Amino acid sequence: MLSRNAHKSVIAGVIINGVEPIWVHPKFDAERHMAHPPEPDDVRDRLREHPDAKGMLLITPTELGSCADIRGVADVCHAADVPLIVDEAWGAHLPFHPGLPSWGMDADADLVVTSVHKMGGAIEQSSVFHLQHDRVSVDVLKQREDLLGTTSASSLVYAALDGWRRQMAEQGHGLLDTALRRAERLRAALDELPGLAVMGDEIVREGLAAEFDPLKIVVDVRDLGITGMQAAEWLRAERHVDVGGSDSCRISASITHSDDDETEKILLEALRSLVDGADSIERQRPVRLPEPRALELEQAVLPRAAFFGPAEQVPAEQAVGRISAETISPYPPGVPVVAPGEVITEEVVDYLRSGIEHGFLVSDAADPSLETFRVLTRP
Ligand SMILES: Cc1ncc(COP(=O)(O)O)c(C=O)c1O
Incomplete structure (x- = not known):
């Protein structure tokens, strides 16, 4: 399951x-x-x-x-x-x-x-x-x-795994204690910045998360009028800071045992300058995010049978209603939107193609431009 x-x-x-x-x-x-x-x-x-x-x-x-x-x-x-x-x-x-x-x-x-x-x-x-x-x-x-x-x-x-195990057994508590305090300090400082919404324990409630990893610094940037992908790109180009992840709504970074005062400062300063510089970032039409239900596609054929079945590439507009013979995982965030054997819908094609305009990379699709989709041939 x-x-x-x-x-x-x-x-x-x-x-x-x-x-x-x-x-x-x-x-x-x-x-x-x-x-x-x-x-x-x-x-x-x-x-x-x-x-x-x-x-x-x-x-x-x-x-x-x-x-x-x-x-x-x-x-x-x-x-x-x-x-x-x-x-x-x-x-x-x-x-x-x-x-x-x-x-x-x-x-x-x-x-x-x-x-x-x-x-x-x-x-x-x-x-x-x-x-x-x-x-x-x-x-x-x-x-x-x-x-x-x-x-x-x-x-x-093997050597890296052994080293990690030993380091955690001997010093893990202290190192992670420092990381937790660092993340808390960073979250509090980011909370002060206009246009940023920093995720925290508020997601821990019935119907959402059971627990939250406080070492994850997840920052929604939509109020700055930009996407998370644009924020990540700007941080890389203008501040030489690579964040761990981004999607249409947010960026994310992880604080680990190996961060120090310097890396904490770099991240905070970079996000401060993002807030100051956001107005200069070109406004894009938003990614057409589908309703959650629209992402639950009908599984018409078992994934294995679809993946290995007879397939053809068809233009995007003709893919609607056809059974996918491939996995399509736009990155970011790198999560499959379509699995082999699922029936492709118009909302999903629309979402994926609007995402491509915003810089989604779809490396697992046979045609990463998504001008065409790989589908099972009709019987
Ligand atoms: C939830 C999840 N499982 C598995 C993997 C793959 O892990 P590995 O790098 O060990 O192949 C990833 C990679 O990001 C992941 O996010």
């Missing part, structure tokens, strides 16, 4: 029933135009509808720091006798400070997958599994890993 996070398009959870992925939709936050992970009741409902489901895959935290009630979801899964797998790509730091949201292993998940290179300190491709209980067989997991993993293990990766 998977559920989709960000714009439907971010997958926040999926129930796997052996063949067909069953989506558990995220909590869509219309005010912020972002998605939060699904809640235990959403998972319970889907498991009741699909008693043959084999497991649940939950994505938490999201890239923007919105966290699920992992323990609640784990209880629901275990009551149905299925394992909970957590994609905790953004949570490498969570085990090492009580002021951070809970991490999957503490919250009774069966399997947790973490990208240490994201919020931790390791070189790229340093992802790890954590396994507990006996719902997922260690032999099966190892076999699958052997199938997908490289046969040329990198000692750099």
Whole structure:
């Protein structure tokens, strides 16, 4: 069972029933135009509808720091006798400070997958599994890993992981304590700046997030009259500051154990000058953001069958009503809007094409310009 996070398009959870992925939709936050992970009741409902489901895959935290009630979801899964797998790509730091949201292993998940290179300190491709209980067989997991993993293990990766583990075991609490105070100070300073809305604990409420990662500095820039992509581009060009992410509404940055007073100051000063310089940034027609419901496309064919099925490229206007044979994930934020097997709608074509005008990159589509779409040939 998977559920989709960000714009439907971010997958926040999926129930796997052996063949067909069953989506558990995220909590869509219309005010912020972002998605939060699904809640235990959403998972319970889907498991009741699909008693043959084999497991649940939950994505938490999201890239923007919105966290699920992992323990609640784990209880629901275990009551149905299925394992909970957590994609905790953004949570490498969570085990090492009580002021951070809970991490999957503490919250009774069966399997947790973490990208240490994201919020931790390791070189790229340093992802790890954590396994507990006996719902997922260690032999099966190892076999699958052997199938997908490289046969040329990198000692750099292992050394970086070992170094990180040791650093966190010995100094993690202190380092993260400093990072948490830094993030709090930064959030308070940014709150003072006109035109910026800094996300915080207000998202922690029923129907939205269960917890929030305070090390995520998520800043909505719409009141400056620009998009997050424009803000990110301006910061890069004018201040040589690369933020971690951006989308049509906001930019995001992460404070980590490796930040210091200098990096804190650079970020704050850069955002101050963005506020001062925003009037000089060219106004664009806004991206035509679809209603959340419009992002829940009908799955007409299983993803695998559509991906490997007979396909053709058709002009965008003729793609409406056709079944996609590809994944389309505009970056930013890098979340699939269309999955293989889904029926393409006019709203989605409109959204994607207006996003391209604003600089969306769609590297996974066969035609990244989206002038044409890859669809299944008609039978
Ligand atoms: C939720 C989520 N899961 C998995 C990944 C991929 O992780 P990795 O870099 O370890 O391949 C990403 C990458 O951004 C992600 O956001």
